[in-house]
Amino acid sequence: MMGSVEQNKGGMHLDDKALLAVRDGLGGALASAGSALSGMLNRQVSLREEGVEQGVFGALRVPELGESLAFQVTAGDDAEQKGLVLLPQDDMRQVLGILMGGDPAAMEGMPFDEMNMSAAMEVVGQALDAAAGALAAHMGRPVRFAVEQGVAVDSPAEFAALLPAGRPLLSLTGVQSIRDVLEGRLCCLIPAELGLALADSHSEPAPEMPAPSAPAPAPAPAEQNLAPVQAAPPAAQTAPELDVRRPRFPQFTDQSSAVQALTSVNASLLMNVPLDVSIVIGKTKRRIRDILEFGPGTVIDLDKQTGAPAEIVVNGQLLAYGDVIVIGDNYGVRITEIVGTKDLLDSLNMSR
DSSP states (O other): OOOOOOTTEEEEEOHHHHHHHHHHHHHHHHHHHHHHHHHHHHHHEEEEEEEEEEEETTTTTOOOOOEEEEEEEETTOOOEEEEEEEEHHHHHHHHHHTTTTTTTGGGGOOOOHHHHHHHHHHHHHHHHHHHHHHHHHTTTTOOOEEEEEEEEEESHHGGGSSOOOOOOOEEEEEEETTTTEEEEEEEEEHHHHHHHHHHHHHSOOOOOOOOOOOOOOOOOOOOOOOOOOOOOOOOOOOOOOOOOOOOOOOOOOOOHHHHHHHHHHGGGGGGGOOOOEEEEEEOOOOOOOHHHOOTOOOOOOOSSSSOOOEEEETTTTOOOOEEOOOOOOOEEEEEEEOOHHHHHHHHHOOOO
């Protein structure tokens, strides 16, 4: 047996050998998650385990991460097996900056609105998928993680509500680094049931192969006048075929164009995020007194002359001009000029 699990007031308790086995498995899972992020970002990403502790929330030491993002994660099909992935907000801003092809440093102060939080959850989900695959291979059983929600927090007290009260946890602390970009800390609060399964996968002894039994003595042949028979030559032993393949490594290439980066595979995580598209035919200002007098038949003068193109606004940024047309029973617009592609990309990369 590699180690043992005891029960105490705080729940399950792993002894030193079992905890060492858990660290080994979680360290490999972190390394696999780093490899997945390397391929996603086209940068060398390293995730390294620093230590594992066990206990209940409040008794565990959580590294000081400042303004953080807390991602609530469920393990398997048990909704009670909840954990957290904690990352500094500034580190995630730089990750999203790389993903969208911009300057990571330009993302400082970017708010984590619905769109940006959705992108952050997708990044964490991709990393957890790789970690689950490594743990499944390590444990010999299926492992699945699902990111339920992401919340911006300032202190550990704020994310306590995301964890089941009183359940035993494992605290995994680590270091994340992206070459020439960042070096930061991370923390994962993991359901103790996963640690127990990891420890059990180490403690199970390997199956013993049965010893070959001695062959039974052959019966004495009866005396018969038989023609001599020549023994057949032994069959030639063929060597087993080996599956030899060239290893595949991620390509670390620079992307110089923001447009190329945003339309690349690496940015496909953001391609399904909806943006608001508005067609503006004109604007005006009115006093509150005049607005309160609006009614059926009121005519409002706009600041656009007849025949002037309409403005096509995407995500609050002017993208193009076009002519208003009628398509069947609906209005439409035919684009005549693109003017704001760079401004739109900047609005995705920087705080508005």
